Amino acid sequence: MSETIKIYRDLAGANDHWAGETRSLLSRHGLTLLNLIGAPGSGKTALLERTAARLQPRVRLGVLEGDIETTRDAERLAALRVPVSQLLTGGACHLEARLVHAALRDLPLENLDLVVVENVGNLVCPAEFDIGEAAKVAVLSVTEGEDKPLKYPLLFREAGAVVITKTDLLPYIPATLEACQAAVRQINSGAPIFPVSVVRGDGLDDWILWLEGHARRSTRHT
């Protein structure tokens, strides 16, 4: 077996450095940052579209869209007049704090209360990287099946909130909402769980209230 020796920087250390810089920046602006993480197609962007429409103008939302390729998600949010940037990882499976920090600085922070970062669609790697967020929010669609929190426990353990999406499809699939909630509870006893249907608008009130509470907590003290 051939082996080569490479030198590389301590990426975890550098990541924590930039996460810290981001927390300072957020604190100066009285801003809350949330890190939205879920599988590809779990409905993260659709949730953000609906959330933006409900929050504004009381809570001024900014969005950073993380993807490997394409600017589709940022375009969807920009159409709603939300300040948004697209972060392209160029193949990498998660967002790193340095990229988030650079993109955050280019948002109109003075005019925002809350920034949501939609991470790359992936239940594994994004959970391992702090990007300076106040909380990670896990997104699980009922169509993925109720065992996902048990099979991908790190994200669900670390999550400050869990949004269970696509509840309108429950009549057509084997998974039940109760089983999804119970699986989340096996991994995380405290985080609020928000079952929602974005297409129907079901369950969004509690989610919006939770977001408003988070945004209010960091409001600028000037």
Added chain:
Amino acid sequence: MSETIKIYRDLAGANDHWAGETRSLLSRHGLTLLNLIGAPGSGKTALLERTAARLQPRVRLGVLEGDIETTRDAERLAALRVPVSQLLTGGACHLEARLVHAALRDLPLENLDLVVVENVGNLVCPAEFDIGEAAKVAVLSVTEGEDKPLKYPLLFREAGAVVITKTDLLPYIPATLEACQAAVRQINSGAPIFPVSVVRGDGLDDWILWLEGHARRSTRHT
């Protein structure tokens, strides 16, 4: 920014070494190995359950189940009397060739024609690692939305076949089968696409024929 210098082995080189060892082993036994990759909850295990029931006894199937935690998927296949092992990555987001090789050696290779490795649920990282497979098979559920091949192009570019699952849910969601197929074709002009509904049994015949063809191609020449 603090920086430390670390030394690490060329993991890609080591991975290719073990992928090569696996190909030699497979060749000696006239065996075909397929690498099944898709998002969490895309229906990989359900597809394998139904596939096992359809292939046997003509094609003797073995399965390696890759997960971060739990042995749920292996238990589901073992219940169908399929030789199966569970590979737990302990947090890692993909299977590496060395682990697959070790597990493969413990399967009853003399009694098998085809081994399917179900990779960790993840559209990104598993596509980057050769595990000695004859082909990668991408699994995309219609509930994930039709833009996923464009947003996660590496897997769909490398795939030797694409299975589009959960077609029974098409009446209840915005995505159409035509849009899903067109997105795959933008990235991959040649791979066969198999739309299936595992719960209804729709579309499985072509997928089974394709698998049988692959298994036959490698049949032992003794």
